[in-house]
Structure formats: C-alpha cells, structure tokens
Amino acid sequence: MTRFIQFILLVFAFVLLAGPVMKHYGYEPADVLKHLQQQLETLESELTGTPAKKEEPKEPEIKTEYKSIDPREIDKLFKDSNPRYAVQETEPQEEELVTAEPIDYSKREEKAFQDMIAGLERIGSIASDMPTTSIPGFSPQAYRPQDSQEKSRWVPPPPGFMTAETFNYLIYRETHPVTQSISTVLDTIHGNLMLDLSPFTLVSKPNRILVMLFGNKKSYMNFTKRPPWSGASSDLKADTMYVQEGNSFYPLSVHELTHLYFDGYFLPVISPLWLSEGMAVYMQIHASKQKPSWVDPAMKRILKGDIIPLGQMTETEDLSDLSTQEAELWYTQAYSLVDYLLNQRTRDEFYQLCNELKQKTPLHQALYKAYGMPFTKVSVLENVWLHDIRKKAGTLPAPAPAAKKTDTKKTAAKKPAAPKTNTAKPAAKK
Numbered sequence: 001m002t003r004f005i006q007f008i009l010l011v012f013a014f015v016l017l018a019g020p021v022m023k024h025y026g027y028e029p030a031d032v033l034k035h036l037q038q039q040l041e042t043l044e045s046e047l048t049g050t051p052a053k054k055e056e057p058k059e060p061e062i063k064t065e066y067k068s069i070d071p072r073e074i075d076k077l078f079k080d081s082n083p084r085y086a087v088q089e090t091e092p093q094e095e096e097l098v099t100a101e102p103i104d105y106s107k108r109e110e111k112a113f114q115d116m117i118a119g120l121e122r123i124g125s126i127a128s129d130m131p132t133t134s135i136p137g138f139s140p141q142a143y144r145p146q147d148s149q150e151k152s153r154w155v156p157p158p159p160g161f162m163t164a165e166t167f168n169y170l171i172y173r174e175t176h177p178v179t180q181s182i183s184t185v186l187d188t189i190h191g192n193l194m195l196d197l198s199p200f201t202l203v204s205k206p207n208r209i210l211v212m213l214f215g216n217k218k219s220y221m222n223f224t225k226r227p228p229w230s231g232a233s234s235d236l237k238a239d240t241m242y243v244q245e246g247n248s249f250y251p252l253s254v255h256e257l258t259h260l261y262f263d264g265y266f267l268p269v270i271s272p273l274w275l276s277e278g279m280a281v282y283m284q285i286h287a288s289k290q291k292p293s294w295v296d297p298a299m300k301r302i303l304k305g306d307i308i309p310l311g312q313m314t315e316t317e318d319l320s321d322l323s324t325q326e327a328e329l330w331y332t333q334a335y336s337l338v339d340y341l342l343n344q345r346t347r348d349e350f351y352q353l354c355n356e357l358k359q360k361t362p363l364h365q366a367l368y369k370a371y372g373m374p375f376t377k378v379s380v381l382e383n384v385w386l387h388d389i390r391k392k393a394g395t396l397p398a399p400a401p402a403a404k405k406t407d408t409k410k411t412a413a414k415k416p417a418a419p420k421t422n423t424a425k426p427a428a429k430k
Helices: 002-024 029-048 071-081 110-116 180-196 217-224 249-266 273-288 295-303 324-344 347-358 363-371 378-393
Strands: 161-165 169-174 209-214 232-235 240-244
Touching (some): 071 180, 071 249, 180 249, 209 249, 217 240, 232 249, 240 249, 249 347, 295 324, 295 378, 324 347, 363 378
Parallel strands (some): 169 209
Antiparallel strands (some): 161 169
C-alpha cells in the first residue's frame, strides 16, 4: 500500500514539474503532447496496417497586438517638412529646405469650393461664435449631421496634395509625400481603437477613413473654415478626418477617429453629444497618457461643486454659445462622466446603456435598464457620480458634528457663584 502511495506521489510530482521543465528548455507542453499523440497514431497505424489520419492544416490565428506610441516621437514623422530635421551634409546642397507656403482656397470659385469640401459646407456655422483663444489639445465639436447614414463622396485630392493608400485609410498630405512611418502610425491607431472600443467596433466595423494632413494652420483653416484654436476636425457624413501636422497630431487623431468609430456604431441615430465628446477625450487621454492642460483645472472646479447640471448637459447638442471656460468645463465633465461609467461601473452596463440609446430610449429609462436601482433619474446619476469622484479624490465634505445629548437633571439652572472678594483690611502704612 505504501509503494502504491509513493507511485501516485511520484506521478503527481512529475505532472507538476513536467510543464515548467519543458518551458525552461523552450518546449510548449501542448505541442509536446500533440507530438506524442501523432507518434502514437503513427505507431498504431503501422501495427494495424490502417493509414494514419492526416490532420488538415489550420489557418494561422490572427492576433491583434496593442501597440503603444510615444507621443514625443510623433514630431519626427513630419521631419521632411520641418527645417530643424534637415540633414547636415559635408558638401553644400544646391537646394535648401523651405517651408511650404499655405494654399489659399478662398480664391477659387464658390461652386468648385463647395464641391471640394463635400459635407463641410456648413461646418463653419458650428463654431462661428466660439472664442479664438488657443486651447492646447482642444478639439472642436464634431460635424455630425442627422443624415450621416447617407454617406457623401470623398473629395478629390486638392492641388498640392500627395496621396497614399492603406487598408484602413486614404491619405492626402499637403506638399510632401506620405511616408511609410505616417501610414504605420495611423494603422497602429486603428488597431488600438479596434481593441479599446470593442464591442462597438465588432458590432459595427468602421468604414474606411479619408485623412487629410495639412502642413500649417493657415491651410487647415482656409480649407475647413474652423476657428484658430482648432487643430483637427472630423466629418461623420463623409468619413473624413482633417488634422494639422505637428506634436498634437497623435492625440488629436485619436480624438477625431474615436468620433468616427464610436459614433458610427449608433447610426442611423446620432449619439448624444456629451457621450461622443466624453468618449473622444477619454480615448485621447488614454492613448497619449497625458491630459490636456485644461482638464485638471476644470476638474478642480467640478470637485468644488462648480458643475453643469446633467439634465441641461445631456440635452446640449450645440456648443457654439459657450465661452472658453464654459467649453473647458463642459468637455471635462463629459470626460469625467464617461470615465466614471466605464471604470467605476461595469463595462457590460456601459455597453447596455449605449445600446439602449441607440434604440432611442430616453436617457433616464436607459440608465435604469442598464444600471438598475437607484438610477431612475438623471439627477440620481449626477449625485452618485459627484459623490464617488469626490470620495476617490479625497475631497468629500466633512460630516456635520452630531448634537450632544444633555442630561436635564445635571444641567438644571444654577445661580452663578458670587465672585470672591478680599475682606481683609489693608495693612496700615508706617
């Protein structure tokens, strides 16, 4: 009996140690077992005389890898248009690197200009009254007309633009050719967004995107009619992203492509603006690992109670009347709400909320169907969200001190004691 127990223990020890030992020598246990099975089947076929079964070759499994990009290296993508990256040769060059002059689109005929910008003929009216103050990392409201399901044709490459094509994008670049590194970065952003925005991208595969790269702000503004503080924009109807080259290319590209990918899931319904912008800012911060300069100051205001009522915010679909500070607060609050719903609650509940909104369910009913009690009103979400982010930040207001119980018997009214007086006579003076 003892030998049998010893045998069982040896077999158990062999099973425990076999896997790590095989991995130490570079073998996968599953591959070793599969090889042994094939050898046994071959030996059995030789002994019985039956032909061995041939396993049909399987298609290689496609693995999607999340690739990280260092935003500090993005500026080097455009070194062909940046004089500071000019190669210093020992011999003088005949031609010097000169910054390209912006193309003035305003000199063209009005009809040709409207045909060229496709779905952007009304985009200037969205932010015509927005402030012109520069807001680093700030992306304007996306262009999302109600008929975005009926896609418009892509614009032809304007004069002075060079083109390239990938599986996911058609790229136009002003003045300079589209390098392989630019295409690689855009494809990497696509792969990361497909992972980060699943299951939205699994249910509704994003359309192919036209990306237009502008060499300077003036050309970008002339073409898109966007305000000076804008560095990128998107058009859901035309599946097009417009972005200016430079250090902000990567985070703003993630922001605008999130609009196109995430909002495309809701079509033919247009997703709520707070949800669309909140998700775009969240993905921008998540991808670049860096918050825009206006997020933290606005977040401090929110923690102090300076918030936009959610009933008002969730019904807003136009930000053209907001001042700079109001816009910063609005975008930060939308980002904080999406961050809370994604990370403080469950992702399944968030997906169900989006699916209910896609079915045109009113927000308060969608909240209840997705999250259950006590989320029966938008005001409840506001109270719970504000309480939880204050608790996480450690800024919850101190509770009011409880009133002390007093014993009426011991605290009966008493007459104050008379002050003691010195009745001794003063000493006689000598």
